[in-house]
Amino acid sequence: MTPSSATAPSPAPAPSSGIPGGLAAKALAIHRRLCGVYGCPIPYFHDLDPVSELVSSLLSHRTRNAESGRAFKALRARFPDWSALIDAPTPEVEALIAGVTWPELKAPRIQAVLRAVRERRGVLDLDMLAGLDVSAARAWLEAIPGIGPKTSAAVLSFSRLRMPALPVDSHHHRVAQRTGLIGPKVDVGPAHAVLRAQLPADWDAQSLYDNHEVLMLHGQRCCHHRAPACGRCAILDLCPTGQARGAAPARREPEALPA
Numbered sequence: 001m002t003p004s005s006a007t008a009p010s011p012a013p014a015p016s017s018g019i020p021g022g023l024a025a026k027a028l029a030i031h032r033r034l035c036g037v038y039g040c041p042i043p044y045f046h047d048l049d050p051v052s053e054l055v056s057s058l059l060s061h062r063t064r065n066a067e068s069g070r071a072f073k074a075l076r077a078r079f080p081d082w083s084a085l086i087d088a089p090t091p092e093v094e095a096l097i098a099g100v101t102w103p104e105l106k107a108p109r110i111q112a113v114l115r116a117v118r119e120r121r122g123v124l125d126l127d128m129l130a131g132l133d134v135s136a137a138r139a140w141l142e143a144i145p146g147i148g149p150k151t152s153a154a155v156l157s158f159s160r161l162r163m164p165a166l167p168v169d170s171h172h173h174r175v176a177q178r179t180g181l182i183g184p185k186v187d188v189g190p191a192h193a194v195l196r197a198q199l200p201a202d203w204d205a206q207s208l209y210d211n212h213e214v215l216m217l218h219g220q221r222c223c224h225h226r227a228p229a230c231g232r233c234a235i236l237d238l239c240p241t242g243q244a245r246g247a248a249p250a251r252r253e254p255e256a257l258p259a
């Protein structure tokens, strides 16, 4: 699903904010600007229990939302109790999620991850994460093979736990690289800690969710992988990649951005 990077513009050669206060100030400036464009606070798109959010997140990697949503509904309809999914024949699970990328990998992974949760907890339930701080909750989840930083952050942020964690998806990551918030060699996994550290330590769950959502939306709607629309970008003046491409600053009419 990942397009070839041959025609995509290179990210900024090195982080350089050009704003007093460095990258933290730049991250805040980008956040505020994009919140103005996309409208914060952004409504949460899920209200799932954390185990269901875990399944949803594992389905979503490198997959369009519509496809992963269809796969989630198919699993939920077949297995109203997630425990039944763990012991189901893997080919049946794979067939139910055939529309996502790599169903042959995701089906056994989802079963293994849920099995690990059940074995560690004694019950297939993650509500106890609410009693941990974010670092401890992320560490608990990431100790399970198959759960990385993006999935752990998604479970904490997107589920009804509503904990202050910052997920970073491929769109968010691309915008962060091009604007120089992270260097060109910082992969998605390590980017989670770097980008979280640039934001105020006391931000609540909604603020961190907004940050993820506006950078993701900007990647989807303006900072496209192959052909970023720098000429109409609301953060061109903060972006060395766009400036290096010679884009002219856009008139600041954020509501004119296409959906």
Ligand code: SF4
Pocket: 175, 178, 179, 222, 223, 224, 228, 229, 230, 231, 233, 234, 235, 236, 239, 240, 241, 242, 243
């Ligand atoms: S100017 Fe905007 S669209 Fe262009 S690379 Fe930078 S963030 Fe992306």
